[in-house]
Amino acid sequence: MRHDFQELRLDRVTRRFAGAGGKAFNALEELTLTIKRGEFIALLGPSGCGKSTALNCIAGLLPLSGGSIWLDEMRIDTLPPERRGFGMVFQNYALFPHMSVERNVAFGLRMRGVAGSEVGPRVARALKLVQLVGQEQKLPGQLSGGQQQRVAIARAIVIEPPLILMDEPLSNLDAKLRLETRAEIRRIHRELGRSTIYVTHDQDEALSLADRIVVMKDGVVQQIATPQEVYAQPANLQVARFMGYRNVLELAVEGERDGRVTLAGTDIRLTGVRKQPLAGTHACVAIRPEEIGLGEGPGGVNTIAGRVENVEYCGRDSLLDVVTASGTLLHVRAAGHIAMGDSLRVHVPAERALVYPSDAAGI
Amino acid sequence: MNSVALSRAPFDRALLLVVPAAAFMLLLFVYPFLYGLALSFEPKEGGALGNYQHFFSTDNLWPTIWTTLRLALPATLINVGLALPIAYKMRVKTRYQRWVTTILVVPITLGTVLIAEGALTYFGPKGWLSQTLQLLHLYEGPIRLTHNYWGVLISLVISGFPFAFLLILSYITGIDPVLARAAATLGADPAAQFRHIYLPLLAPGLAMCFCLAFVQAFSVFPSAVLLGSPAGPTRVISIAAYEAAFEQYDYSLASAIAMIMGFVQLIIVAAVLGLRNLFYRGPVAGGKG
Numbered sequence: 071m072r073h074d075f076q077e078l079r080l081d082r083v084t085r086r087f088a089g090a091g092g093k094a095f096n097a098l099e100e101l102t103l104t105i106k107r108g109e110f111i112a113l114l115g116p117s118g119c120g121k122s123t124a125l126n127c128i129a130g131l132l133p134l135s136g137g138s139i140w141l142d143e144m145r146i147d148t149l150p151p152e153r154r155g156f157g158m159v160f161q162n163y164a165l166f167p168h169m170s171v172e173r174n175v176a177f178g179l180r181m182r183g184v185a186g187s188e189v190g191p192r193v194a195r196a197l198k199l200v201q202l203v204g205q206e207q208k209l210p211g212q213l214s215g216g217q218q219q220r221v222a223i224a225r226a227i228v229i230e231p232p233l234i235l236m237d238e239p240l241s242n243l244d245a246k247l248r249l250e251t252r253a254e255i256r257r258i259h260r261e262l263g264r265s266t267i268y269v270t271h272d273q274d275e276a277l278s279l280a281d282r283i284v285v286m287k288d289g290v291v292q293q294i295a296t297p298q299e300v301y302a303q304p305a306n307l308q309v310a311r312f313m314g315y316r317n318v319l320e321l322a323v324e325g326e327r328d329g330r331v332t333l334a335g336t337d338i339r340l341t342g343v344r345k346q347p348l349a350g351t352h353a354c355v356a357i358r359p360e361e362i363g364l365g366e367g368p369g370g371v372n373t374i375a376g377r378v379e380n381v382e383y384c385g386r387d388s389l390l391d392v393v394t395a396s397g398t399l400l401h402v403r404a405a406g407h408i409a410m411g412d413s414l415r416v417h418v419p420a421e422r423a424l425v426y427p428s429d430a431a432g433i
Numbered sequence: 434m435n436s437v438a439l440s441r442a443p444f445d446r447a448l449l450l451v452v453p454a455a456a457f458m459l460l461l462f463v464y465p466f467l468y469g470l471a472l473s474f475e476p477k478e479g480g481a482l483g484n485y486q487h488f489f490s491t492d493n494l495w496p497t498i499w500t501t502l503r504l505a506l507p508a509t510l511i512n513v514g515l516a517l518p519i520a521y522k523m524r525v526k527t528r529y530q531r532w533v534t535t536i537l538v539v540p541i542t543l544g545t546v547l548i549a550e551g552a553l554t555y556f557g558p559k560g561w562l563s564q565t566l567q568l569l570h571l572y573e574g575p576i577r578l579t580h581n582y583w584g585v586l587i588s589l590v591i592s593g594f595p596f597a598f599l600l601i602l603s604y605i606t607g608i609d610p611v612l613a614r615a616a617a618t619l620g621a622d623p624a625a626q627f628r629h630i631y632l633p634l635l636a637p638g639l640a641m642c643f644c645l646a647f648v649q650a651f652s653v654f655p656s657a658v659l660l661g662s663p664a665g666p667t668r669v670i671s672i673a674a675y676e677a678a679f680e681q682y683d684y685s686l687a688s689a690i691a692m693i694m695g696f697v698q699l700i701i702v703a704a705v706l707g708l709r710n711l712f713y714r715g716p717v718a719g720g721k722g
Contacts (some may be wrong), residue, residue: 071444096557130638131614152625164615168633177629211715284516 075142075232078128078265083147084136085123087393097123098254099289101136105233105265110256112280112422113269114300116312120289121269125235128267131155141232152181157226159236163208171197171221172206178229196228199258218248234259236268241273252278273313277301285309303419306346307354307426315356317399319413320428323353331425336396340372342423349427357423359389359403367417378412392416473689483490484689494690497670498697504582504657504669505650508589512646513639516597517592534602541595548591549659553579556587582676584660585667589650597646604638605631608717634717640709644702652700670694 084282085098098120101297105111113121126132128139130151140145157178166174175193184192197203200220210218219239226234239255240248256279259266270276276283278299285292285308286299293305304310311318321333321340331348332341334354379399380391387405392414394400402416417433476483488494519537523530540548555561556578563576601644612634613626621629654671661667670690678687 129618131617141649145523150622151614152620152622154618155620156618158615158618160611160615161607162611164611166612166616166630167715169718177616177621181616181625209713209715225619235618 076107077142078233079140080124080128080137081140083124083127083134083139085120085127085132086135094136098287099125101284101291102137103291103294105267107232107265108263110259110266110268110279110281112276112283113267113286114271114273114276114312115286115292116271118288120285120287121271122237123285124286124288125158125237125267125269129156129158129235140207155229157218157229157231157232157234159222159226159234159239161238161241163210163222163242165218165221165225167210169204170207170209171213174210174221175224175228178225178400182229184347196224199227199261200254202222215242215244216251219243219251220254223258230262230264230306230417232264234262234264234266236266238270239268240270240272255279278398280421283311303345304356304424307356307429309422310356310426313423314358315424316359317357317362318354319357319398320352320354321346323352330420333425337399338398339396340374340375340418340423341420342418342425343421344425346426348425352428354426354428356426357400357403357418357422360387361420361422362400362404362416362418363403364402364404364406364414364416366415367419371417372420372423373415373417374400375415378408378410378414381408381410422430443628469561469688469691472685473692476685476689477683484686485693487686488689488693493668494673497668497673498693500667501651501653501669501671501694502583502697504589504667505647506654508586508650509595509643509647511586511590511591512597512650513601514642516594516601516642517635517639520598520602520605521627523602524608525610533599537598538595540591543592545588545592545655547661549588549656552584552588552591552656552660579660580662582666585653585657585669586628588656588660589653593646593650597642600642600645601635602640604635604642608634623657633713634713637709637714640705642711644705647701647705648698651694651701670697 072123080101080103082100082102083098084096084100086094087097089095101120101124103111111212112240113124115121119387121131127134129150130147130153134147138145138146166177169177172193173363174198176189179189179192187293194203197206200223201218202220202224205213205217205221210221213221219242222239226236226382236255240251243251252275255268259279268276268279277300280297282294283297283300285305287308292309293300295303295305300309301313304315305315307318319333319335319338319340321335321338324332324334324339326332326344327350330337330341330416331344331353333353334340340355374392376392376394378390379393382389386405387403390401390402390404390408392400400416404416408414436489443550473484474481476487479486519533523533543551553560556576557563558577558579560579562578566572566576578587608631612630613621616626616630651673653669654675656673657663657667661669663672671694674687674690674694675692677683
């Protein structure tokens, strides 16, 4: 497989499955995406959103129901997985239990007919890269989860694939190991200078690793953008919810001027930025807990009064449940000494209150 | 000394639950076995080893070992060899899997005698197979597939195959299919996936399956009588034991023959299980979760 490729192009890639009652449903609908050499792409979404389906389609483990995949000018979606030559790291690692670490890593080289004298040094180099020197002769069953994970990565990168596919590779690790391995993956990606497609349901992982994030839901792409953009400017309400905009309030639309919308409820009046064209009398405003400030806003604008009903201490700050007189719940992240039952005022900067049309799914 | 006292676990009364099973084994297997073993050393004439000397010096006795091996080993190899590719094909759940499995397993429900009776009519000189071949002018000569070696071999394959198939199928479906997919992404084509992933992980199970199928085939009796020629080429070792016990009423000689039969089985099983130890024998999943 060629390593000097410029881009991998997914053109309306679609995958249908037979669902309950023989009715077909689209697990992946018309995914169109161009991945440049050296790019790190994260496919992000809740379970069942089609992100793993997309990865398996790219790897060749699932045939497409429609669309095509191109590596520069070569169409590859008709090739079996063993002829695509992409490295893949599986969620449960899929290490060969009957082979030593060394033989697991050497497997891809042996299958490619790499000369025996070359296999040893390349395996050693890959194991050094994932910091597993000294474990060569162990069987996978004798390794810890984190070590198995790194064997899986070494096995995928030793064949020097143009593209590395990772399917939630960190989901079986504990919190500390996950952070370490995350940094490791980013470092390896940088050192190899190849493209990586990384599937995850964890927005922190996607934000910290990726150059671009593809947010998916129900098989449909919701947004393709840089981490900064997905974080600060979600394209729609689904993406906003998924990216940690925990406060979504449906309020009546009062007026709109220059892209600024004013919404009102019984005891809440908020001005925010319109992100999508609005329709109907009501709209939803999405706000992150950490972007709500304590006290009155400048000139009393966007200020909400409420009572603290619950406090979750998180170390640097606390997560508060603030309930207004009419019973609307706001999640607020704030530092300082705040006790349950306190009455307080909070405010939302207008540019951080994002307004979307109400969705049918409700709030 | 204190540590020794501490390290001894208190008697676990749950172990008493083993007593009925152990008593069952003692009464119905160990005692008859030891009784037969002792009996085999008390021949009607001659010293303690008289029966064994008689067996290995009589021309219609000792060759029964080869006669039986000549049937049991090919039958076992055919059964395991046929069951492996079919079970491998059946490993992924498809619409047809249940049907194929059901059809393949039907012979188990029939029993040896019924299969032998059926085979006699089907494969006989005036049977369907013969008539069909002649009707289609595929083969004009007489077809002799009963009352000889081939009749018994066919019957051993029909009755032994389902066991081998079910055993291997359960071993194969226990292997995580993601391992083969991982191998594919590393450049292994389907043949290489089978050779490097499935076969090594299956080897211990295949050895086990071979042993069970072989022991079953080696003790062949009804089909050797019904479908074979019990006086000639299919005079298997169990027929020799039966004749000694119930035609010559020499229980002592019959016991000796049974012991020899068991010993031959043991040698083959030990050899195969010895080979099994050369392979990896751990869990067949690819990691956590």
